[in-house]
Amino acid sequence: MSSDMSSTDQPTIVLVHGAWADASNWSGVIDRLLGDGYPVRAIPNPLRSLPGDAASVRAFLETLPGPVVLTGHSYGGAVITNAAAGLPNVRALVYVNAFALDEGESALEAAGPDSHLSNPDPTQVFDFVPDGPPGPTTDLYLKRPTVFASFATGLDDDEKAKVYATQRPGAFGGLADKSGTPAWKTIPSWYLIGSGDKIIPPDVQRAMAERAGAHVTEFDEGHLGLISDPKTTTRVIEQAARS
Template identity: 55%
Template sequence: MKRSRVLTLLIAFLAVLVAAASPAAASHPNKPKPTIVLVHGAWADGSSWTDITRRLQGDGYTVRVPPNPLRSLSSDSATIRNFISTLSGPIILVGHSYGGAVITNAATGNPNVKGLVYVDAFAPAAGEAIFPLAGADSALAVDPTTVFDFVPYPGAPAGDIDLYLKHDTFVTSFASGVPRREAELLYPSQRPLTLSAGNELSGTPAYDTIRSWYVLGTRDLIITPTAQLIMAQRAHSTITRVKAGHLSLITEPGAITKVIEQAARAN
């Protein structure tokens, strides 16, 4: 009898330890992992998320990386909005650079989006365009002819053009912190943003109703750290600082993945 009582007490004690070690699992035993949707920005493509995608998949997350057309803020947001409308279950929507402006608009009104994660990203308020939000000291806040190559595109509205980053701006400012050889490989495949997309006014921001996280690159030369902080604080985001340039998703994939998974576990 005495041995039976000791065994019962030991089992009860172990049960308490297990519950304490995994409170999230105990509270939400059947809670599905959210789908992580990664949205790239201008002068990049979905491959910029490769290392982060690999890490997230390794941790058991379903990851989707839809192409961002980079044609106009309204149509790009509609593209991502339509894409996520086909997904079931909870979603964490992540945007880098211009992709931040896209998710700010695309997530509005979608109850499945449980969190927004901004990575060195624009987080505009209603009525704001992205180019002025880059900051007074941004490498882009100069004579545009010195940083962009202007390229016409078929069907462009009057006065609109594609903007490609000039070589020096790309490798020294956009890709600052990326090993030079890798930056040189990224430069030829950059995807352009239209001039009109950079000047189109944003709509009602999703961060007004959806919890957000912000990864702030303290060495970013494209969207200055000061400008990022203003946007992150205004969005009431949980802020994580990384010592990285604008492409922290390439140079610091572990830190970015950690923040994305924090957002995923919080919902």
């Protein structure tokens, strides 16, 4: 970025995290975006219900002056798909190992049978809080083996342990809720696919990206590629911002 370019020349980059995460997942990306002069807001995703989470993000977007590049990771992709529909200030969508759902789809369904979240016995993947059969408000926590073998591949064991320790649960309802009208039908999109993703398999991501007509980049990372390779993640977001 040239030294005479101020942050007011740039769109605001809004970053939306997914389930079992918080805004700190974007730390490496935030450092790079700020260094390149972009205004950045990494906002909380409530992780309660897809309509409610999208409404929360949309309300925030409506307070921002000027253009926005809206970026979602994982379940955050489902949220931005719903939050941005019809908003004129959102100029680009960026999906990072994320759900670019169509109307009527849910995240759990879209992940498909090859996802490591898909198991005939969900108690092998999740801890339920409160214990017992899950309802819409039941909190789902990832079991430690799920984090280490599937969710946080590409990170070292200390980083995996931190991901497990600090995870924010997703309510079962949010992951099972049906998506509404997708923003990617009217807003240009970019898609960063992790070829080693065990949560949203690469073939599932490619199909969603193709359906959305997205500009596609692939990197050899797992589901938390935004942490393991923030440089590539930032590059794709900035491609969208410059468009």
